[in-house]
Amino acid sequence: MDIESVRKLCLSLPHVTEDIQWENDLLMRIGNKMFCVLSLEPTSDHCMSFKCTPEKFAELVEQEGVIPAPYVARYHWVALARFDALPERELKSLLTMAYELVRDKLPKKVRDGLTRSAPPKTSSPAKPSRSKKR
Numbered sequence: 001m002d003i004e005s006v007r008k009l010c011l012s013l014p015h016v017t018e019d020i021q022w023e024n025d026l027l028m029r030i031g032n033k034m035f036c037v038l039s040l041e042p043t044s045d046h047c048m049s050f051k052c053t054p055e056k057f058a059e060l061v062e063q064e065g066v067i068p069a070p071y072v073a074r075y076h077w078v079a080l081a082r083f084d085a086l087p088e089r090e091l092k093s094l095l096t097m098a099y100e101l102v103r104d105k106l107p108k109k110v111r112d113g114l115t116r117s118a119p120p121k122t123s124s125p126a127k128p129s130r131s132k133k134r
Contacts, residue, residue, distance in 0.1 A: 001083045001091055003038050006048060009092060010036055013099050015114045028099075031110040035102040036095055046070075046079035050098040060086075060094075 001009075003026075010016050010028040019027050024041040027034045036050040049069035052060065057076040060066045065085030069077035080086065086094070103111070 001088050003040075003047070003083075006036070006038060006083070006091075006095065009095060010099070013096070015103075016099070030099060030103045031106040031114060033102050033106060035098040046081055047083055049077050049079040050095060051075065051077050051101050052094060052098060053101065056094070056097070 007018070007026065007028075011018065013030070015030055017029050017032075019029065020040070021027050024039060024044070026038040026040055028036040028038070036048065038048045039046060046067065046069075049072070054076050057068075057073075057078060060078045061068055063085070065081040067079050067081065069079040080091075083091075106114075
């Protein structure tokens with residue numbers, strides 16, 4: 001994966017927004033809470049960071065190329081030194097999990113607001129009704 005494919009994956013999840021903050025970081029958010037941060041600075045020691053469960057955090061930081069994320073490791077965030085530090089399939093799963101962890105912790109009022117602002121999902125176009133003439 002690369003920055004553009006991670007961005008595309010994150011933006012494909014419902015209600016995700018992106019924003020640049022701290023000059024060189026692209027934040028992926030749900031309900032204004034970040035779940036993934038992509039570094040736009042080529043000289044950074046990591047390319048991205050994301051939230052995970054305490055168990056997954058402990059497992060991931062044992063792998064080469066994965067470190068506790070600066071400033072937010074206490075909240076179980078990991079940082080990747082490079083995009084190929086984890087297999088693509090695993091990274092996609094972890095990003096989806098990060099999204100779900102943050103989404104599920106949003107206050108009920110915020111979650112409800114996201115649901116209300118969502119466009120209605122239609123499975124198939126409605127069939128026109130036929131009126132009978134008498």
